[in-house]
Amino acid sequence: QKEVEQNSGPLSVPEGAIASLNCTYSDRGSQSFFWYRQYSGKSPELIMFIYSNGDKEDGRFTAQLNKASQYVSLLIRDSQPSDSATYLCAVNPPGSGGSYIPTFGRGTSLIVHP
Amino acid sequence: DGGITQSPKYLFRKEGQNVTLSCEQNLNHDAMYWYRQDPGQGLRLIYYSQIVNDFQKGDIAEGYSVSREKKESFPLTVTSAQKNPTAFYLCASKNQAREQFFGPGTRLTVL
Numbered sequence: 001q002k003e004v005e006q007n008s009g010p011l012s013v014p015e016g017a018i019a020s021l022n023c024t025y026s027d028r029g030s031q032s033f034f035w036y037r038q039y040s041g042k043s044p045e046l047i048m049f050i051y052s053n054g055d056k057e058d059g060r061f062t063a064q065l066n067k068a069s070q071y072v073s074l075l076i077r078d079s080q081p082s083d084s085a086t087y088l089c090a091v092n093p094p095g096s097g098g099s100y101i102p103t104f105g106r107g108t109s110l111i112v113h114p
Numbered sequence: 115d116g117g118i119t120q121s122p123k124y125l126f127r128k129e130g131q132n133v134t135l136s137c138e139q140n141l142n143h144d145a146m147y148w149y150r151q152d153p154g155q156g157l158r159l160i161y162y163s164q165i166v167n168d169f170q171k172g173d174i175a176e177g178y179s180v181s182r183e184k185k186e187s188f189p190l191t192v193t194s195a196q197k198n199p200t201a202f203y204l205c206a207s208k209n210q211a212r213e214q215f216f217g218p219g220t221r222l223t224v225l
Contacts, residue, residue, distance in 0.1 A: 008154075032212045043204055043216040044157075088156070092212050101172075102147075102214055106156035 004091050006105035013112055019076040021108050023089030026070070031100065033065055033072045036088040038107065044088055048074060079112040086110070117141065118217035120205050125222045127192070127199065135190045135220045137205035143215075145208040146188040150174060150201045157204065163188055192222065200224045 003026040013019045021035075032051050036044035050056045050063040050072065062075040072091075076083055086107040092100040118139045127133045139146065145164050149157040159172030163182040177196025182188055192199045205217040 034214070036216075043219045046213055046215060049211075049213060090214070100212055101159065101162060102208075102212075104149075104157040106154075 004089055004103050004105040006087075006089050006108045008106060008108060010109040010111050013079050013110070015079060015081060015112055015114050017079050017112075019079045019083065019110055019112070021074040021076075021087050021089075021110065023072045023074075023091075023105055024070055025072070025089075025091045025093075025103075027091070027093035027103075028067075028070065030067075030070075030091045030093045032092040033063070034090040034092075034102070035061075035063060035074045036090060037083075038086045038088055040085075076110075079110075081112050081114055084110055084112050118205060118207055118215060120203075120217035120220050122220060123218065125220055127222060127224050129224065130194045132191055132193050133222070135192065135203055135205075135222070137188045137190065137217060138186055139188075139205075139207045139217075140186060141207055141209070141215065142185070143207035143209055144185070146182070147206040147208070147214070148172075148178070148180065148188070148190045149204045149206065151204060152201050160190065160203075198224075 005024045035048040037047050038044045048063040050065045056063045060077045064073045086109050088107045089105040090102045121136045147162045148160040158174050161180040163169040179191045203220045206214050208214045
């Protein structure tokens with residue numbers, strides 16, 4: 001069973017702090033990794049993707065990947081109340097016939113309080 | 115504007131009825147997916163299609179059916195065999211870079 005694990009939270013941080021969200025995955029053959037933000041009652045929105053070991057920065061967001069440890073994280077700098085949402089980690093393990101079927105974690109709820 | 119549309123936004127089903135959820139995309143993506151999300155839960159894969167006229171069962175396909183007659187369209191039918199269909203249904207498509215994009219969702223409630 002290909003699994004993606006996230007702490008369900010909630011993770012509560014004060015406004016302006018750094019929020020750190022973590023995800024582990026079971027399939028070592030996974031090639032690409034994605035972070036989605038989902039506001040309550042809405043559909044997931046893609047915010048970051050990362051393919052290579054190391055860090056990738058986009059504005060206030062940094063994705064970090066360590067394939068040896070099977071670990072991917074999302075850092076949100078200068079957290080704002082509008083960042084309060086559930087963050088879903090998605091991993092693309094290889095499937096049959098060369099397909100890559102995304103597997104999602106259950107998500108971590110982030111609360112940024114003023 | 116390119117994107118994914120789902121209709122209806124809200125759907126109510128009586129016991130024993132089949133209902134069909136619509137999903138259309140104009141992103142020219144080959145791969146399309148249907149997920150189900152229950153409160154406090156992650157996304158569970160129902161069906162996926164990598165190409166027109168072909169589709170595969172996901173983790174929870176029982177009680178659901180799909181078709182993929184056109185690249186743009188991937189409708190999902192929730193049959194009366196699905197015993198607990200109340201959920202938030204999400205359609206998605208994926209580009210060549212494996213980035214997956216979601217439609218706004220359909221919230222199905224059984225009366």
